[in-house]
Amino acid sequence: MDARNFTFMFYGFLAAWVIVLLYVISLARRGARLKKELDEVRKITSQSEQHADRH
Amino acid sequence: MKTVKHALLIARKDLAVELRTKESLNAAGAFSIVILLLFSFAFDPDPEQVKEIGGGLLWLVFAFAGALVFNRSFARELPNDCLDTLLASPLSPASLLTGKALANFVMLLAMELVSIVIFGIFFNVNWTRHIGELSLVFALGTWGISMLGAVFGALTVNLRLRELMLPIIIYPLLFPLLIAAIELTKLLLANQPPSPSDFLWAKILIVFDVVFTALAMMLADTILVN
Amino acid sequence: MRDKLAIGLAAAAAGLLANNLYQMFMVLPDEALQGAIYRILFFHAPAAMVGMIGYFVALTFSVLYLTSKNLIHDSLAASIVEVSLVFSVVNLVTGSIWARIIWGIWWTWDYRLTSALVCVLIFFGYLVMRRAIDEPTQRARLSSALCIFGCVDVVIVWKSIEWFRNQHPGPVLDFRTGGGKMDPAYAHVFWMNFVAILLMATALVLVRTRQEATSREIDSLRRLAHTAA
Numbered sequence: 001m002d003a004r005n006f007t008f009m010f011y012g013f014l015a016a017w018v019i020v021l022l023y024v025i026s027l028a029r030r031g032a033r034l035k036k037e038l039d040e041v042r043k044i045t046s047q048s049e050q051h052a053d054r055h
Numbered sequence: 056m057k058t059v060k061h062a063l064l065i066a067r068k069d070l071a072v073e074l075r076t077k078e079s080l081n082a083a084g085a086f087s088i089v090i091l092l093l094f095s096f097a098f099d100p101d102p103e104q105v106k107e108i109g110g111g112l113l114w115l116v117f118a119f120a121g122a123l124v125f126n127r128s129f130a131r132e133l134p135n136d137c138l139d140t141l142l143a144s145p146l147s148p149a150s151l152l153t154g155k156a157l158a159n160f161v162m163l164l165a166m167e168l169v170s171i172v173i174f175g176i177f178f179n180v181n182w183t184r185h186i187g188e189l190s191l192v193f194a195l196g197t198w199g200i201s202m203l204g205a206v207f208g209a210l211t212v213n214l215r216l217r218e219l220m221l222p223i224i225i226y227p228l229l230f231p232l233l234i235a236a237i238e239l240t241k242l243l244l245a246n247q248p249p250s251p252s253d254f255l256w257a258k259i260l261i262v263f264d265v266v267f268t269a270l271a272m273m274l275a276d277t278i279l280v281n
Numbered sequence: 282m283r284d285k286l287a288i289g290l291a292a293a294a295a296g297l298l299a300n301n302l303y304q305m306f307m308v309l310p311d312e313a314l315q316g317a318i319y320r321i322l323f324f325h326a327p328a329a330m331v332g333m334i335g336y337f338v339a340l341t342f343s344v345l346y347l348t349s350k351n352l353i354h355d356s357l358a359a360s361i362v363e364v365s366l367v368f369s370v371v372n373l374v375t376g377s378i379w380a381r382i383i384w385g386i387w388w389t390w391d392y393r394l395t396s397a398l399v400c401v402l403i404f405f406g407y408l409v410m411r412r413a414i415d416e417p418t419q420r421a422r423l424s425s426a427l428c429i430f431g432c433v434d435v436v437i438v439w440k441s442i443e444w445f446r447n448q449h450p451g452p453v454l455d456f457r458t459g460g461g462k463m464d465p466a467y468a469h470v471f472w473m474n475f476v477a478i479l480l481m482a483t484a485l486v487l488v489r490t491r492q493e494a495t496s497r498e499i500d501s502l503r504r505l506a507h508t509a510a
Contacts, residue, residue, distance in 0.1 A: 041499050049509065
């Protein structure tokens with residue numbers, strides 16, 4: 001196998017996997033951020049509801 | 056028939072408003088002259104190079120100057136709730152969109168006429184040799200730009216960063232039209248006899264115009280929502 | 282349920298990819314003319330196909346949104362466009378690396394490459410536009426219109442390729458040539474990798490759609506809290 005040919009084949013595979021991996025990581029981070037935001041908003045909403053019930 | 060009549064009414068209104076202030080025409084015209092001047096100065100191409108790059112240069116100038124025109128197209132209706140009034144009127148969305156596209160078309164053609172004269176002077180090009188065919192290419196290319204400009208001008212009118220959004224969205228969409236127009240203009244300016252593949256560029260121009268005009272008419276209700 | 286489906290699909294994709302990688306490196310020989318680098322094709326072309334299929338599925342959901350006004354259709358369209366964009370970028374980058382060896386250049390303004398790039402730019406613009414609009418209904422309406430225009434444009438650009446001679450290799454797959462130009466052993470691994478990438482893309486779309494649903498829930502809860510206040 002020609003060395004340069006093989007090296008670039010490796011780069012090609014690496015590029016494909018790195019791009020997909022970067023996207024998966026960004027998805028995971030976005031998911032974590034959304035979950036945190038959802039928990040916060042649920043807390044605020046339940047507090048507002050409790051406050052409204054009392055009055 | 057009513058759609059055409061209403062479209063012409065909107066086009067006449069827009070052109071009347073524009074002629075009063077000439078803000079878009081002046082901006083687009085000045086912009087195109089500056090770009091042509093800069094290119095002439097920066098590259099100082101010889102006649103052979105002008106034959107190669109002339110078509111591309113002209114259409115890039117038209118596309119970029121065109122953005123100044125269709126950016127204003129719907130934006131000028133925002134003050135005093137004019138856009139809401141137009142949408143609430145008996146005018147169909149299709150006629151409103153077509154009217155705006157027609158007005159853009161006329162303004163762009165005026166700017167292109169000025170540009171081609173300046174181009175001929177700066178770059179020493181005889182563009183009147185195939186003036187009939189050139190006019191046809193300009194008309195077909197400009198209609199496509201005007202129509203898409205009107206559609207996306209309407210879609211982005213209420214967005215923040217509208218002036219930034221519009222070019223980002225519209226230029227990739229205009230790609231096949233611009234390439235076809237560039238190739239045909241290059242051919243006509245170089246006075247070369249057309250080969251069979253050159254007629255394919257004309258086919259692409261016509262297909263683009265027909266398809267996107269039809270699509271815009273079909274989606275006019277979605278594009279222009281009150 | 283959806284999460285379990287996404288995990289299942291991802292696991293299936295991983296298993297299939299592992300098997301395909303084994304086939305590619307341990308079973309299939311180097312290609313006679315290209316050498317080892319031909320193996321990039323097993324990711325390059327399926328990524329392009331998955332991307333293209335994705336854009337047209339997104340088109341279907343965009344049209345569905347315009348008729349149904351159901352924001353779930355818009356979420357699906359946006360998720361699919363995003364994932365398709367990732368695979369389109371994979372297509373461009375792997376193609377560029379392959380071209381460096383085979384053609385000696387990273388890029389050429391060949392019509393197929395240019396149209397692939399234009400496609401990426403159109404749908405990148407779609408995602409940029411979505412981020413600029415806060416109101417969900419307006420965002421959905423504009424996105425649907427842009428997706429429809431974008432897909433029609435992609436068809437026009439794609440058909441133009443077939444009318445012009447170009448540098449990019451011509452069709453080799455059975456359904457394009459009417460009888461194979463690709464060795465059956467290679468074709469088998471190619472299609473298995475296509476399935477693996479499609480499964481991976483579907484899993485990613487499910488995850489992304491779930492996030493869109495969460496985003497909508499956050500929006501409505503905020504409105505509720507605002508109203509209650």
